[in-house]
């Protein structure tokens with residue numbers, strides 16, 4: 001892991017982005033913002049799952065009218081997502097929003113952008129300035145558009161990355177001329193390789209905090225891989241200050257996957273159990289996949305980061321259990337449970353779920369009472385060749 005690149009720090013309603021602040025998780029509601037109760041309910045669910053910041057769309061006046069009530073009830077800072085209508089940004093600021101997401105490219109009147117920047121400065125509210133792969137090609141100037149498209153056809157990847165970073169630089173000039181520094185940057189694409197290279201280039205060129213995201217990833221079933229591949233590569237490089245995974249699904253998946261990504265890269269401490277399981281093979285003699293699914297569900301209630309390992313046999317040796325706080329090694333119709341490397345009991349297959357859960361509960365309680373400490377070590381489960 002490369003150490004985090006230090007960026008200018010901004011404060012979003014008490015959540016710091018950039019500098020030495022931990023990488024924060026953000027997501028976006030899928031409700032109509034003017035439906036206050038539904039929006040607040042979704043924000044609360046996202047916050048409980050570990051979301052630090054929530055963005056809401058404000059396409060209409062009735063959305064910004066709802067913002068004050070939403071902000072009052074929200075457990076986390078709220079970001080207003082503004083496109084085309086600068087008035088929505090001003091109304092959101094009046095409602096007390098903590099950050100504005102703005103694309104100066106779709107607010108054509110420079111004076112309107114200046115007004116939003118001035119209002120943000122007055123209130124100490126940062127702005128995210130984003131470019132998306134789909135919106136960087138010139139739309140109005142036909143000659144310029146043709147030249148850009150021709151360049152992209154020649155070398156699609158490099159030209160697109162360059163165009164995204166150059167467009168962002170053009171936008172940033174507006175903020176520099178307004179002497180406004182509290183800016184977070186994003187450069188999104190549906191292509192993981194463009195995301196990686198665009199953010200790497202931006203990281204070299206700007207010292208502002210970066211909001212990482214791969215846009216329009218699709219459903220979690222397919223979007224997870226490209227999202228984690230790109231965001232994981234950047235975070236491992238020390239690039240990125242806040243992340244948003246975006247799926248065509250309930251935003252709770254975005255938050256859960258973002259949290260798992262940060263925990264896996266040790267950029268965030270776990271607060272819940274970590275479950276490790278073998279992939280199964282021809283040696284398996286129990287229904288391990290069902291056991292893993294059942295244990296995963298049961299562990300949800302435990303709020304201690306106990307490391308739990310479920311292994312289909314003892315091929316890799318009980319020594320593997322030393323890295324887990326609680327582990328089970330299954331055999332023919334039965335399993336041996338270990339707690340921090342000590343064998344505690346042998347149970348029949350029908351009792352594995354309850355027994356393993358019981359050991360997890362007891363161990364978590366001992367940790368809470370200060371009678372035991374978590375191993376804090378990785379468990380290496382090596383399947384046979």
Ligand code: SF4
Pocket residue numbers: 278279280281282283284311312313314315316382383384
């Ligand atoms: S050999 Fe490995 S993968 Fe196969 S059942 Fe045993 S622990 Fe699981």
